Structure formats: C-alpha cells, structure tokens
Amino acid sequence: AQKITQTQPGMFVQEKEAVTLDCTYDTSDQSYGLFWYKQPSSGEMIFLIYQGSYDEQNATEGRYSLNFQKARKSANLVISASQLGDSAMYFCAMRGTGGFKTIFGAGTRLFVKA
Amino acid sequence: GAVVSQHPSRVICKSGTSVKIECRSLDFQATTMFWYRQFPKKSLMLMATSNEGSKATYEQGVEKDKFLINHASLTLSTLTVTSAHPEDSSFYICSASTGTSGRQETQYFGPGTRLLVL
Numbered sequence A: 001a002q003k004i005t006q007t008q009p010g011m012f013v014q015e016k017e018a019v020t021l022d023c024t025y026d027t028s029d030q031s032y033g034l035f036w037y038k039q040p041s042s043g044e045m046i047f048l049i050y051q052g053s054y055d056e057q058n059a060t061e062g063r064y065s066l067n068f069q070k071a072r073k074s075a076n077l078v079i080s081a082s083q084l085g086d087s088a089m090y091f092c093a094m095r096g097t098g099g100f101k102t103i104f105g106a107g108t109r110l111f112v113k114a
Numbered sequence B: 001g002a003v004v005s006q007h008p009s010r011v012i013c014k015s016g017t018s019v020k021i022e023c024r025s026l027d028f029q030a031t032t033m034f035w036y037r038q039f040p041k042k043s044l045m046l047m048a049t050s051n052e053g054s055k056a057t058y059e060q061g062v063e064k065d066k067f068l069i070n071h072a073s074l075t076l077s078t079l080t081v082t083s084a085h086p087e088d089s090s091f092y093i094c095s096a097s098t099g100t101s102g103r104q105e106t107q108y109f110g111p112g113t114r115l116l117v118l
Helices: none
Strands: A003-005 A010-014 A019-021 A024-026 A033-039 A046-052 A064-069 A074-079 A088-095 A102-104 A108-113 B004-007 B010-013 B019-025 B032-038 B044-051 B067-073 B076-081 B090-097 B107-109 B113-117
Touching (some): A003 A088, A003 A102, A010 A019, A019 A108, A033 A064, A033 A074, A046 A064, A074 A088, A102 B044, B010 B019, B019 B032, B019 B090, B019 B113, B044 B067, B076 B090
Parallel strands (some): A010 A108, B010 B113
Antiparallel strands (some): A003 A024, A019 A074, A033 A046, A033 A088, A064 A074, A088 A108, B004 B019, B019 B076, B067 B076, B090 B107, B090 B113
C-alpha cells in the first residue's frame, strides 16, 4: 500500500529565511511521481514542484526545491527566502503507476513571520 | 496552462435535498477525473475515480448510492450528493487528468466547492 507521511503539523519561519518541510513515503511501485502542493485559505490546490522516481537530479522551481533521497524514501520541500505570502497549508503527494490516482499526506501548515 | 472549473463554488442546502457539483476541464480533454473530499484542517481524501463513459471506481468506505458520479463527456464530471445530511458538509475538490501516468502536468485541480448542509 502507498503512504505519505508529513510529521510536521505546523512550522514557523522568519521572513526571508529558508524552511524545509518534511515528507516521507512508502510504495512498492518502481516508478512513481512525487508532488508538492500549496493550499492557501481560499482552498485552491496550487502545484509547486514535481519529482519523478527516476529523475537523477533534484527538482527545482524558482524558490522551491525538492530534496529527493530515494533510498530514504524522503522528498522534502525546501522554500528559500520565505515570503509572507508563503503562509499556507502544504501537501506532499504521490502517484504510482496504477490508476493515476494521487494520495496526499496530512499536510504541514507554514506560518511566515514578519 | 490547463484549467479546471467547479460549479458552484459554495452551496448551502437543507438536509434531505440533493446537490450537484460540476467539474469541467475548460481547455483539454480529461479521460479521468478524480473527486476528493477535505474536512477542515485535514488532508484530501480520494472519494472516487471516474473515466469518461464508464462507471466510477469508489474508494473503500465511500457510499456509491450517496455520492453519485457521472462522467458523461471528456470535459465534464458531476458529483451528486443525494439526500444530504449535515455530516456531508465538506470541501469537495475535483481534479482532471489526461491519463498519462507520472507527470504533474497530467492532473489539474479545480478550485473546490464548499458544501454546507443545514
């Protein structure tokens, strides 16, 4: 069975500093995709970054980077130079090879302090 | 980028009535659509997967007769909450996929529908 674990219910970070949001996963699939989404209070799911299981390099998208450690089954999100607008709920997600359905972790609420 | 819309964005209804939520892919054809439910401050829980022209596949514990899903075309899927009760109040989110496995760009989320049953 597939599982996503986010162990940090809430995180605080000072504006302009970097923050790491943890995500570990479990799957028996050889090929899978890992995603991070941001959900502000409005409720929309905003895609941030994607990492394929066979991608050799860590994914980066602007201020977002994904620290992918396949052997440890972790896919941590790093946000550099935090901004007040980064305050939101962040979800780690995974899609395996069957059915294309995506499962989500419990989420981490990030608070950026001025 | 691909856009998925949901209608209505929020709905309030009386207990016992049925509510239909529409999910549309506006600029692409979605072979597969997913319906999620999210309780306040909780994660997204997959309810069902629907493929165009066939019956939806429901996740364990989701009542098929309670949550009717129709995927009549490649751009529209509907979720009908039948005989709604207060415990059905939740945030419902759909996503649409072109069906290619793995990549992010194959799954796009709608803005969600907030349902409140009085």
